[in-house]
Amino acid sequence: MIEPIRIPSALLPRRFRVVVNCPELSDVSTLSILPLDGTQTSGKPGQFNMLYAFGVGEIAISISGNPADTDTLLHTIRNVGAVSGALCGLREGAMLGLRGPFGTPWPVEAQAGRDLVIIAGGLGLAPLRPAILQALSMRSALRSLSLVVGARSPSQILYPAQLADWAGSGALRISLTVDRATPGWTGMVGVVTTRLERALEGCDPANVSAFVCGPEVMMRHSCQALEDLGVPAACQWISMERNMKCAVGSCGHCQFGPDFVCRDGPVFRWDRIGARLRIREI
Ligand SMILES: Cc1cc2nc3c(=O)[nH]c(=O)nc-3n(C[C@H](O)[C@H](O)[C@H](O)COP(=O)(O)OP(=O)(O)OC[C@H]3O[C@@H](n4cnc5c(N)ncnc54)[C@H](O)[C@@H]3O)c2cc1C
Ligand code: FES
Structure with a gap:
């Protein structure tokens, strides 16, 4: 029998929905996002997530919100290319993929x-x-x-x-x-x-x-x-x-x-x- 391929969960994006897309500067937006599966989401200061714009690609973006808020995740993104541009262009209600959090934190x-x-x-x-x-x-x-x-x-x-x-x-x-x-x-x-x-x-x-x-x-x-x-x-x-x-x-x-x-x-x-x-x- 052929064993099913198991993909480690750290490589599998979860689906998130954009709640707010807040323009910060002419080329920078902050996305507030919520997980579709309703699980609590957090990350330590300094950690990052891999954000996936469906059909375009995946990039590293730091967590930029309040670590005490475990419901909504904030990411501030500068539009410098294909993926960051697609993420900055997501409207309220749009979907994206997310893997993370990854990396070492600031030792606050x-x-x-x-x-x-x-x-x-x-x-x-x-x-x-x-x-x-x-x-x-x-x-x-x-x-x-x-x-x-x-x-x-x-x-x-x-x-x-x-x-x-x-x-x-x-x-x-x-x-x-x-x-x-x-x-x-x-x-x-x-x-x-x-x-x-x-x-x-x-x-x-x-x-x-x-x-x-x-x-x-x-x-x-x-x-x-x-x-x-x-x-x-x-x-x-x-x-x-x-x-x-x-x-x-x-x-x-x-x-x-x-x-x-x-x-x-x-x-x-x-x-x-x-x-x-x-x-x-x-
Ligand atoms: C740990 C980590 C945290 C990050 N946090 C943020 C964040 O909070 N907000 C944010 O806007 N960006 C952040 N970045 C940078 C972001 O990942 C890149 O801007 C993104 O990969 C660009 O992808 P693109 O497809 O939009 O552009 P591309 O077409 O891939 O690149 C456009 C331009 O950006 C340059 N570039 C691509 N990737 C990087 C990179 N990793 N570092 C420096 N220059 C790069 C390219 O050389 C090119 O000049 C972070 C990167 C890392 C590694
Ligand atoms: S991104 Fe693959 S080793 Fe760091």
Whole structure:
């Protein structure tokens, strides 16, 4: 008798329905999705799902909602190509496939008693938002909490209403900066590294932990600047992006030196990965 082929559940997409498609920026949308089978869905801050646009393809997208909300999943997606474009174009009621969650989380709980600095560049705020929300939920356990956000221009700032709410709450220090100001912008101008000294004010650098996410060049410069300010490399984490297929450590598409980004990352400690990031073509 021929045995039926069993496909591991991590490779089988579940069906989800789009509840809301919220435009964030001209080329960025946030999908709120619910599982059709009604099971609870969650993921730790920093983890990602493989989202499948039926008939088009499957891509890795970070979870970007509140980890405490186990009903609805949020993913913020930039339309850069065929699959991300198809996902951004899904209307309310449309169906998509999802596998996950996968990958390593931001170590938020381990930062109790420390000064936590979160640094986001552009869309990097999306994978960091769950970590910020978790940090806010345990705010009294942290010595301090700062957020540094950089965007190319004021119109490219992600989640502006939520940033304003957080700033108003007084629970965290926010520093917002843009590469290029436009008329009406009265805030800071310059790359995020110019804001780090200020973000660390009043902190002993040895007690600082940092989560950094954004374009690779921004993460490299930010981590180096933090090291120059005395923050140990072992207290910094970044989130990596590489092309993914299986997301379970078997196809090799996301290999980065000895690591598979889908299995050993995407969140890596800077002292483990920093030297490799400085080498071209890995
Ligand atoms: C762990 C992880 C988390 C991610 N989280 C998010 C997220 O929250 N939101 C989001 O919008 N995107 C995220 N991405 C990136 C997303 O997976 C890519 O943008 C997507 O694969 C593009 O597919 P596409 O078919 O739309 O475009 P393609 O036609 O495949 O590519 C369009 C352009 O994007 C580049 N590209 C493709 N894949 C990647 C990649 N993985 N990293 C960098 N550049 C790439 C291509 O070189 C090309 O220039 C994440 C990627 C990873 C690995
Ligand atoms: S995507 Fe297949 S090994 Fe990581």
